[in-house]
Amino acid sequence: QSALTQPASVSGSPGQSITISCTGTSSDVGGYNYVSWYQQHPGKAPKLMIYDVSNRPSGVSNRFSGSKSGNTASLTISGLQAEDEADYYCSSYTSSSTAVFGGGTQLTVL
Amino acid sequence: QVQLVESGGGVVQPGGSLRLSCAASGFTFSDYGMHWVRQAPGKGLEWVAFIRYDEINKYYADSVKGRFTISRDNSKNTLYLQMNSLRAEDTAVYYCAKDRLRSAWAFDIWGQGTMVTVSS
Numbered sequence: 001q002s003a004l005t006q007p008a009s010v011s012g013s014p015g016q017s018i019t020i021s022c023t024g025t026s027s028d029v030g031g032y033n034y035v036s037w038y039q040q041h042p043g044k045a046p047k048l049m050i051y052d053v054s055n056r057p058s059g060v061s062n063r064f065s066g067s068k069s070g071n072t073a074s075l076t077i078s079g080l081q082a083e084d085e086a087d088y089y090c091s092s093y094t095s096s097s098t099a100v101f102g103g104g105t106q107l108t109v110l
Numbered sequence: 111q112v113q114l115v116e117s118g119g120g121v122v123q124p125g126g127s128l129r130l131s132c133a134a135s136g137f138t139f140s141d142y143g144m145h146w147v148r149q150a151p152g153k154g155l156e157w158v159a160f161i162r163y164d165e166i167n168k169y170y171a172d173s174v175k176g177r178f179t180i181s182r183d184n185s186k187n188t189l190y191l192q193m194n195s196l197r198a199e200d201t202a203v204y205y206c207a208k209d210r211l212r213s214a215w216a217f218d219i220w221g222q223g224t225m226v227t228v229s230s
Contacts, residue, residue, distance in 0.1 A: 001171060001172055001173075003154070034214065034215040034216065036215070036216040036217070038155070038217070040155075045205060045220040045221065045222055045223060046147075046155065046205075046217070046220055047220070048210070048216060048217060048218045051210055051214065051216035051218070052214070052216065057210075057218060087154075089154060089155050091155075091157070091215075091216075091217075092215075093215040096169075097160075097167075097169045098157065098160075098169055098170075098171060099145070099157040099160070099215055100157065101147075101154060101155040101156060101157060102154070103154050104154040104155070
């Protein structure tokens with residue numbers, strides 16, 4: 001159950017777009033459409049932002065979008081805002097009937 | 111409103127045991143799968159365990175298999191995590207999380223977390 005691979009940090013200016021990648025294997029990200037993304041502010045519980053690769057829960061801004069190609073999933077945030085500054089984690093179902101998270105990406109809004 | 115509230119965390123010696131509880135409200139608890147996820151201090155999220163809505167299936171991370179047991183009482187709207195043979199590396203905030211569906215493997219509601227510290 002190796003963690004999915006995410007960049008440790010990304011940054012962008014207000015109004016810009018950024019993309020966070022999440023790389024796994026054919027046994028997790030590449031094999032299923034059960035990829036989800038979470039936002040976590042310091043000291044807070046994570047919040048679901050994207051599920052099933054590209055679906056947004058009710059109440060999540062349409063500035064957040066998800067996609068997948070092969071073994072790599074991506075989260076794109078457009079029109080960056082100061083409140084988007086947080087840690088972001090991807091997660092995937094695996095062939096072992098477990099879940100695995102990425103190591104997390106710290107987003108800085110410059 | 112939809113809410114999960116964990117309890118039972120604390121300080122325990124290595125080799126000891128602890129049982130965490132997660133009280134659910136605001137939704138039909140018995141219709142959803144439930145998960146435990148933990149986060150060591152300053153580290154990322156780690157999935158721990160899943161239990162199906164009807165308890166028929168339970169799955170565990172390799173790191174806790176054989177030591178932790180997930181269970182639920184649908185009559186009490188409560189999820190549990192029995193943790194035995196605790197190790198220093200089990201020190202973390204433990205979150206219970208609701209599955210988006212019965213087993214969609216997306217966690218749409220999270221509790222506030224309960225801290226478990228394993229130390230002598």
